[in-house]
Amino acid sequence: MEISSLPGTAGAPCSRRQMLQLTGALALGLTDPELLPSSACLAAYVDQPGPLPALNRFPRMVQEYFVGQVRQAEQQGNALRAALRTKAEAEAYVRLVRDKIRRCFGPEPERTPLRARTTGVVERDAYRIEKILFESRPDFLVSANLY
Helix, strand or coil: CEECCCCCCCCCCEEHHHHHHHHHHHHCCCCCCCCCCCHHHHHHHHHCCCCCCCCCCCCCHHHHHHHHHHHHHHHHHHHHHHCCCCHHHHHHHHHHHHHHHHHHHCCCCCCCCCCCEEEEEEECCCCEEEEEEEEEECCEEEEEEEC
């Protein structure tokens, strides 16, 4: 049986027997080309690297799809805003956008006590800075500076 197309070769034929003999000789440490059986077979594979296959044929396809989606949404939004003529239409548009945002983010979390405490004060000539810690969620501390 002929092994005619290994990756990166240009179809240099080599039989299984030749490949096994070559592998065995190399394993024994025989590196002299005259002592190696069928060294021409190996040379055919080594000397002809062949073209490399493309790894990423469509590198920006998904990105370009989403860029197109964003541009389409932006054009629709611009057209909708350009069509606003009255204050009532503008207020209705603002309500629509707020409702969309609420639907996207889901329900607001339950309100919890902030348990704010001042950890230090820095006095300046015209102002002061209060260093404050508070809990935005239970047991989740957030630091802030109040000027």
